[in-house]
Amino acid sequence: MLYFQCDYAQGCHPNILKALEETNMLSTSGYGEDPYCESAKAKIRDYINCPEADIYFLVGGTQTNQTVIDSMLQNFDGVVAAATGHVAVHEAGAIEYSGHKVITLPGHAGKIHADELKQMLADHYADGSCEHMVNPGMVYISYPTEYGTLYSKEEIEAIYSLCNEYEIPLFIDGARLAYGLAAADDITMADMAKLCDVFYIGGTKVGALFGEAVVFTKNNTPKHMITQIKQHGALLAKGRLLGIQFAELFTDDLYMSMGRNGVKWADSIREDLKAKGYTLYMENPTNQIFVVMDNAKLEQLKENVVYDFWEKYDEEHTVIRIATSWGTTKEDVEALKKIL
Amino acid sequence: MLYFQCDYAQGCHPNILKALEETNMLSTSGYGEDPYCESAKAKIRDYINCPEADIYFLVGGTQTNQTVIDSMLQNFDGVVAAATGHVAVHEAGAIEYSGHKVITLPGHAGKIHADELKQMLADHYADGSCEHMVNPGMVYISYPTEYGTLYSKEEIEAIYSLCNEYEIPLFIDGARLAYGLAAADDITMADMAKLCDVFYIGGTKVGALFGEAVVFTKNNTPKHMITQIKQHGALLAKGRLLGIQFAELFTDDLYMSMGRNGVKWADSIREDLKAKGYTLYMENPTNQIFVVMDNAKLEQLKENVVYDFWEKYDEEHTVIRIATSWGTTKEDVEALKKIL
Amino acid sequence: MLYFQCDYAQGCHPNILKALEETNMLSTSGYGEDPYCESAKAKIRDYINCPEADIYFLVGGTQTNQTVIDSMLQNFDGVVAAATGHVAVHEAGAIEYSGHKVITLPGHAGKIHADELKQMLADHYADGSCEHMVNPGMVYISYPTEYGTLYSKEEIEAIYSLCNEYEIPLFIDGARLAYGLAAADDITMADMAKLCDVFYIGGTKVGALFGEAVVFTKNNTPKHMITQIKQHGALLAKGRLLGIQFAELFTDDLYMSMGRNGVKWADSIREDLKAKGYTLYMENPTNQIFVVMDNAKLEQLKENVVYDFWEKYDEEHTVIRIATSWGTTKEDVEALKKIL
Amino acid sequence: MLYFQCDYAQGCHPNILKALEETNMLSTSGYGEDPYCESAKAKIRDYINCPEADIYFLVGGTQTNQTVIDSMLQNFDGVVAAATGHVAVHEAGAIEYSGHKVITLPGHAGKIHADELKQMLADHYADGSCEHMVNPGMVYISYPTEYGTLYSKEEIEAIYSLCNEYEIPLFIDGARLAYGLAAADDITMADMAKLCDVFYIGGTKVGALFGEAVVFTKNNTPKHMITQIKQHGALLAKGRLLGIQFAELFTDDLYMSMGRNGVKWADSIREDLKAKGYTLYMENPTNQIFVVMDNAKLEQLKENVVYDFWEKYDEEHTVIRIATSWGTTKEDVEALKKIL
Structure with a gap:
């Protein structure tokens, strides 16, 4: 997971x-x-x-x-x-x-x-x-x-x-x-x-x-x-x-190097999400990513990724939060990108 | 110390x-x-x-x-x-x-x-x-x-x-x-x-x-x-x-074995104190020892032992607390006894 | 007053x-x-x-x-x-x-x-x-x-x-x-x-x-x-x-007759205000009247009437509150109407 | 009463x-x-x-x-x-x-x-x-x-x-x-x-x-x-x-004259109580009187006087409080004395 x-x-x-x-x-x-x-x-x-x-x-x-x-x-x-x-x-x-x-x-x-x-x-x-x-x-x-x-x-x-x-x-x-x-x-x-x-x-x-x-x-x-x-x-x-x-x-x-680690990988995921055509719910430059997901896609994501439910977007979409951290690794991020 | x-x-x-x-x-x-x-x-x-x-x-x-x-x-x-x-x-x-x-x-x-x-x-x-x-x-x-x-x-x-x-x-x-x-x-x-x-x-x-x-x-x-x-x-x-x-x-x-360690060494110190003629301020069977100390003796103790000041007893004596714990060792206790 | x-x-x-x-x-x-x-x-x-x-x-x-x-x-x-x-x-x-x-x-x-x-x-x-x-x-x-x-x-x-x-x-x-x-x-x-x-x-x-x-x-x-x-x-x-x-x-x-007294005179003042072309800020049927007043008119009112300032409406107008009560009399109301 | x-x-x-x-x-x-x-x-x-x-x-x-x-x-x-x-x-x-x-x-x-x-x-x-x-x-x-x-x-x-x-x-x-x-x-x-x-x-x-x-x-x-x-x-x-x-x-x-009224009558009652051999529970010079009463006497008192139960004194006696006030009158006090 x-x-x-x-x-x-x-x-x-x-x-x-x-x-x-x-x-x-x-x-x-x-x-x-x-x-x-x-x-x-x-x-x-x-x-x-x-x-x-x-x-x-x-x-x-x-x-x-x-x-x-x-x-x-x-x-x-x-x-x-x-x-x-x-x-x-x-x-x-x-x-x-x-x-x-x-x-x-x-x-x-x-x-x-x-x-x-x-x-x-x-x-x-x-x-x-x-x-x-x-x-x-x-x-x-x-x-x-x-x-x-x-x-x-x-x-x-x-x-x-x-x-x-x-x-x-x-x-x-x-x-x-x-x-x-x-x-x-x-x-x-x-x-x-x-x-x-x-x-x-x-x-x-x-x-x-x-x-x-x-x-x-x-x-x-x-x-x-x-x-x-x-x-x-x-x-x-x-x-x-x-x-x-x-x-x-x-x-x-x-302290700051751990902050930079979180931000670096969040940036990387954000870039990937945009490239793949996802809609960001709220733009921000830090370690939290708020993204609008198709509900069908979400069902699939759920099998491999633990994310945070944020709120219902519309009947077919949901806003989720993906958070990176001081502990996020390149491997985690690449695996996530594959699934996205 | x-x-x-x-x-x-x-x-x-x-x-x-x-x-x-x-x-x-x-x-x-x-x-x-x-x-x-x-x-x-x-x-x-x-x-x-x-x-x-x-x-x-x-x-x-x-x-x-x-x-x-x-x-x-x-x-x-x-x-x-x-x-x-x-x-x-x-x-x-x-x-x-x-x-x-x-x-x-x-x-x-x-x-x-x-x-x-x-x-x-x-x-x-x-x-x-x-x-x-x-x-x-x-x-x-x-x-x-x-x-x-x-x-x-x-x-x-x-x-x-x-x-x-x-x-x-x-x-x-x-x-x-x-x-x-x-x-x-x-x-x-x-x-x-x-x-x-x-x-x-x-x-x-x-x-x-x-x-x-x-x-x-x-x-x-x-x-x-x-x-x-x-x-x-x-x-x-x-x-x-x-x-x-x-x-x-x-x-x-x-949990209980750590409790027993504290009590065992407290008992041992209490016995030693009594043998040496000290007055216990308050008798109790657990890991805290309240003892009346001569102030002159206390000055000497202070150089080697960290204890807890409890209260003034009279002009020449003070009540101190000696606490053992889960981490107290035989070596600690023997060293203390020597000083007492 | x-x-x-x-x-x-x-x-x-x-x-x-x-x-x-x-x-x-x-x-x-x-x-x-x-x-x-x-x-x-x-x-x-x-x-x-x-x-x-x-x-x-x-x-x-x-x-x-x-x-x-x-x-x-x-x-x-x-x-x-x-x-x-x-x-x-x-x-x-x-x-x-x-x-x-x-x-x-x-x-x-x-x-x-x-x-x-x-x-x-x-x-x-x-x-x-x-x-x-x-x-x-x-x-x-x-x-x-x-x-x-x-x-x-x-x-x-x-x-x-x-x-x-x-x-x-x-x-x-x-x-x-x-x-x-x-x-x-x-x-x-x-x-x-x-x-x-x-x-x-x-x-x-x-x-x-x-x-x-x-x-x-x-x-x-x-x-x-x-x-x-x-x-x-x-x-x-x-x-x-x-x-x-x-x-x-x-x-x-x-209790209720005092309530009716307040409401009766508030109704009467509201009717008068409307007849005179004033704008009510907030319609309501009880004993408080919220009315938009021209600031010049307000200066004049102030000389004879104690009212409650509610809020600024725009540069030239102010919302005031006129409250009747259990104690309001016909004489008070008629005097007020004359001034309005 | x-x-x-x-x-x-x-x-x-x-x-x-x-x-x-x-x-x-x-x-x-x-x-x-x-x-x-x-x-x-x-x-x-x-x-x-x-x-x-x-x-x-x-x-x-x-x-x-x-x-x-x-x-x-x-x-x-x-x-x-x-x-x-x-x-x-x-x-x-x-x-x-x-x-x-x-x-x-x-x-x-x-x-x-x-x-x-x-x-x-x-x-x-x-x-x-x-x-x-x-x-x-x-x-x-x-x-x-x-x-x-x-x-x-x-x-x-x-x-x-x-x-x-x-x-x-x-x-x-x-x-x-x-x-x-x-x-x-x-x-x-x-x-x-x-x-x-x-x-x-x-x-x-x-x-x-x-x-x-x-x-x-x-x-x-x-x-x-x-x-x-x-x-x-x-x-x-x-x-x-x-x-x-x-x-x-x-x-x-x-304000002070009302205070004096309360104290005057309390003093008067206290004097009377002492003269009659009652024991005051707590001496004080103000408008509250704490007196020890025989329980039998208390039963009788209860019929004509409203007092304040203070506390049990012993099996046969009770401490009650008698309070005078700004409104106490000579008539009240004389009537009380008769009963005492």
């Missing part, structure tokens, strides 16, 4: 497993107070060229979004996101569970538009009854988006400029950050650190067993952050497991 | 790491819908002789306590626990964060007494203003307790009998379950499954990298449990990592 | 004040356990021909929506509402504060459409990842809506039928119920009690000093309801004040 | 009802933006000699405690209170519902001791694992306490001094403030404003129909306070009802 369903179907990059083995029987303090976490943080600070960055390692994406958003917002605040954003749709209400409304803007291929954000903020404060409404207290965007699309540097700048004008933080969800940056030619992780208040570097979907590195870039860490992480059930006892993994990810360009 | 600070200072049992390696590059579905989780669940059901058990794997203890308690309680319910219970003291308010009061009973060497529970429940419902008070909606006990002590089977039966009388669930926190059962001679994990409504089998402190297995034993899983786990940020994307680990823990008696 | 800004600008109907005076120095038990509350409940049960109705009196609308929704939902549930619904927009995030997402459907002149609800519910359960999404656990509609429009009996039946099919409760927010029922010719309060699981009879906007009567109509009161009300800070110490008021409202048809 | 069960059994002082009548048909803006609220705030500021005081009117006590505590705390904070404090015991978990732990200190006749508070705070920050614990983020005391006792000015100063040292606010619950200040000879409301960060002036139990005035005394109002009040379901639509009531309470010394 060829596996193209998602980018978290395999374990982790062998280097990471090797590092876990080598350190396995050593004893360290828990909860992230260990030299591996320190080392990983130093490497990330260095990589993003942001010595003042304050970094926390959490286990998974929903947990990270919930903890970051809840710790940065006050009671009366909501978080602004695309209607298609992960926090708005696919996190089982984890944000509302923590007491905050997700205030939605239209998603344009997964992205919010700065002009619509501007209008919304202006309208909110112009409304005489805004005291009876949820305060827009943060902007959340994902990079890449849930549709694999990317904001241009200019688009992020426009959004961040609005955030600064209204004095609300910009939070970038980088669950698939490596795939985004690998596909972009206008922005680096160091740029990103400048263009937001907090972002996270996704490990789970980019070759770690698990783990997301939250980076506060503006001396703006919420108070008692460890307590807040613990309170959200998100403080890993053997915190060093996160440090060891991120130290590997940020050694010898491993 | 000799490391006796806690039981989660090392990575994991080599068998577990081996299993993670062997499965590393295989692709499976996420979120626990994989054959490893199925296999681990089957092994646990078999081990506890409870075919109807419904099992969920979570990552850590606070997360597990928060998710289990919140999913089983209704809005108006609180959870009854010892004043010294982990949920009452050391979880950063994670239970209250989810909206529920921790109603405390006195801790007697970490344990609640059935007669005090009985009185509290009777008083609550006898109080004319009980509608203005938090409803006792669950009883939480830890086995072993935070002080390493154990409830006898009879004590658990007495508590469970009250729970049944008042129709409220009994939840047993088994973060260190293996060390408890290894030290007990009156109760097995299968007995425990019968004597409560839900318990968890701690992996983090017993040789897993991480992971806790929540077992609902009475066809009483809260509705939409996966959604509730997700909502609490506690659903691991690569869920199979938990399945692989628990499948190993329940193969060839590994 | 003529006051047409809202329907809660005056105190209360004189009968209510008289009843408060007559009972003022009597002593009764608190928290709603008094004969006035009993009497008011009996009158309401009788009026809606629903002997099994279970009734609770709360102080205000947001409080009532928050308490009813939170007490009827489970953790994993959200409430479905029109995007323009009060709970979605104008309650400062009170629903999300209690942990629940407001799942929005398009508002059509304030109303949700049964076919769109049907599609949403079907899509939700058809979605393979619905376990990662908020469960639609209740449907909320307002009668009249925030735009003064009314669902027909048939429309409510269609929505309720879907609710029954999916086994989720239908909650009708009747903050302005009297104005709705007074304008409708196809439905009575007794019908409404049959066509939902819970609704509330708004007092604050219909001649009470304050107060909303929540009616559970299907033997479906959430457990420990008094405790839940208290927990939400919504249990009035001198509960009898609510009983006294609702007993008056349901004596000699006072 | 003689009514001595509580101090909120009657309606309101006739002056208040008169003011409600006189203003009844006037129209004003809602939500507290009216001249009556402005006037009441000015009178209170003047009375407490605190021109910078920022004042909000809420409806009831639990609501006020929940809203004040939750708006002043951050996620990771709990509130320190006596184990017998209202927020710890009799508010149905409203504080925990808003996400915050009530951290209890021993209650000494309802009061916390500064030295125990000092020890608790010192211990907390000295504990190496304090990041895993709830942060003490506010101190809550009630004046008078739930047992009718009073802190001396010196005791409050000692507590407030600790609060300032640890930079956490002191919140004084003044549900029965008038009865406390009327009985005290060492402190005025103006002193109190200086000796805390926020307090509330209880109306519900001192002659208002309902209402509590929250006073932030140190330019320390939480941000977006109206939004936070709304979010807690605590913003009264016809806010002027609160303004009208508090304006009356602070006219011609009405």
Whole structure:
């Protein structure tokens, strides 16, 4: 079976497993107070060229979004996101569970538009009854988006400029950050650190067993952050497991090289699909491919390939998602092309 | 340096790491819908002789306590626990964060007494203003307790009998379950499954990298449990990592044998301490040793041993905790004895 | 100054004040356990021909929506509402504060459409990842809506039928119920009690000093309801004040006659506006009038009339709201017409 | 029947009802933006000699405690209170519902001791694992306490001094403030404003129909306070009802004179009880009397007097509470004495 369903179907990059083995029987303090976490943080600070960055390692994406958003917002605040954003749709209400409304803007291929954000903020404060409404207290965007699309540097700048004008933080969800940056030619992780208040570097979907590195870039860490992480059930006892993994990810360009692997093979599959006359449902340059398939063809595909059902297109067609990853090989891709 | 600070200072049992390696590059579905989780669940059901058990794997203890308690309680319910219970003291308010009061009973060497529970429940419902008070909606006990002590089977039966009388669930926190059962001679994990409504089998402190297995034993899983786990940020994307680990823990008696290792060496150290005239602060039969140390002696110990400061005893003495674990070796223990 | 800004600008109907005076120095038990509350409940049960109705009196609308929704939902549930619904927009995030997402459907002149609800519910359960999404656990509609429009009996039946099919409760927010029922010719309060699981009879906007009567109509009161009300800070110490008021409202048809007064004068003003060539922004038959005004005219109006700014229409026009109420008099209306 | 069960059994002082009548048909803006609220705030500021005081009117006590505590705390904070404090015991978990732990200190006749508070705070920050614990983020005391006792000015100063040292606010619950200040000879409301960060002036139990005035005394109002009040379901639509009531309470010394009335008759009853040989269960100088009654005597009392059952004393005796109030008359007291 060829596996193209998602980018978290395999374990982790062998280097990471090797590092876990080598350190396995050593004893360290828990909860992230260990030299591996320190080392990983130093490497990330260095990589993003942001010595003042304050970094926390959490286990998974929903947990990270919930903890970051809840710790940065006050009671009366909501978080602004695309209607298609992960926090708005696919996190089982984890944000509302923590007491905050997700205030939605239209998603344009997964992205919010700065002009619509501007209008919304202006309208909110112009409304005489805004005291009876949820305060827009943060902007959340994902990079890449849930549709694999990317904001241009200019688009992020426009959004961040609005955030600064209204004095609300910009939070970038980088669950698939490596795939985004690998596909972009206008922005680096160091740029990103400048263009937001907090972002996270996704490990789970980019070759770690698990783990997301939250980076506060503006001396703006919420108070008692460890307590807040613990309170959200998100403080890993053997915190060093996160440090060891991120130290590997940020050694010898491993993180970005895994991102490039995913993008390279996605590009290759996209090219092949187009050559064969398939219709792409949504164009994007990263590791997710949304393609319209004839239902009959799909029945055949199903026998050899695990893909992700996305949505019904019409009576005879279906949109599926094919995801490459850090672990995708030339052999996988060639086999897939044969079947397509 | 000799490391006796806690039981989660090392990575994991080599068998577990081996299993993670062997499965590393295989692709499976996420979120626990994989054959490893199925296999681990089957092994646990078999081990506890409870075919109807419904099992969920979570990552850590606070997360597990928060998710289990919140999913089983209704809005108006609180959870009854010892004043010294982990949920009452050391979880950063994670239970209250989810909206529920921790109603405390006195801790007697970490344990609640059935007669005090009985009185509290009777008083609550006898109080004319009980509608203005938090409803006792669950009883939480830890086995072993935070002080390493154990409830006898009879004590658990007495508590469970009250729970049944008042129709409220009994939840047993088994973060260190293996060390408890290894030290007990009156109760097995299968007995425990019968004597409560839900318990968890701690992996983090017993040789897993991480992971806790929540077992609902009475066809009483809260509705939409996966959604509730997700909502609490506690659903691991690569869920199979938990399945692989628990499948190993329940193969060839590994879980209990690791528990026995911890207890054996704790017993050995306790015997040595007594022989040398040290005062134990709190007697218990499991893997944690609470001992009163002369401060001068402590300064010397500090040079070679990592222990856990527990509390000040008097001006010249301090209570420290020495914890053995699944990974403690004969060499460690002998070296420690020499220093003591 | 003529006051047409809202329907809660005056105190209360004189009968209510008289009843408060007559009972003022009597002593009764608190928290709603008094004969006035009993009497008011009996009158309401009788009026809606629903002997099994279970009734609770709360102080205000947001409080009532928050308490009813939170007490009827489970953790994993959200409430479905029109995007323009009060709970979605104008309650400062009170629903999300209690942990629940407001799942929005398009508002059509304030109303949700049964076919769109049907599609949403079907899509939700058809979605393979619905376990990662908020469960639609209740449907909320307002009668009249925030735009003064009314669902027909048939429309409510269609929505309720879907609710029954999916086994989720239908909650009708009747903050302005009297104005709705007074304008409708196809439905009575007794019908409404049959066509939902819970609704509330708004007092604050219909001649009470304050107060909303929540009616559970299907033997479906959430457990420990008094405790839940208290927990939400919504249990009035001198509960009898609510009983006294609702007993008056349901004596000699006072509640509905106040509703008819508001509607009669709104009709009269609407007729006048149309005759004078004004454009109504949104047609509706109840006590709120949304009219497009020339900005120059508005400047003039402002000198004599207090109205509610609704929204900018275009550069030269503005939408305003004129609200009549239980207290509107012929003199007010004639004076307003002269100015218009 | 003689009514001595509580101090909120009657309606309101006739002056208040008169003011409600006189203003009844006037129209004003809602939500507290009216001249009556402005006037009441000015009178209170003047009375407490605190021109910078920022004042909000809420409806009831639990609501006020929940809203004040939750708006002043951050996620990771709990509130320190006596184990017998209202927020710890009799508010149905409203504080925990808003996400915050009530951290209890021993209650000494309802009061916390500064030295125990000092020890608790010192211990907390000295504990190496304090990041895993709830942060003490506010101190809550009630004046008078739930047992009718009073802190001396010196005791409050000692507590407030600790609060300032640890930079956490002191919140004084003044549900029965008038009865406390009327009985005290060492402190005025103006002193109190200086000796805390926020307090509330209880109306519900001192002659208002309902209402509590929250006073932030140190330019320390939480941000977006109206939004936070709304979010807690605590913003009264016809806010002027609160303004009208508090304006009356602070006219011609009405508030304090009602407090003095309650205390005068309580003193008189206490004197009588002592003269007749009854045992007071708890000495206090305010409007609540806790007395030990022979059960046989109690049966007889029950026929003519409504009192509050407090607790069982022994097999033959019961502790009851007799509460006087703003509305207690000489006739009531003389009739009671005859029966006693």
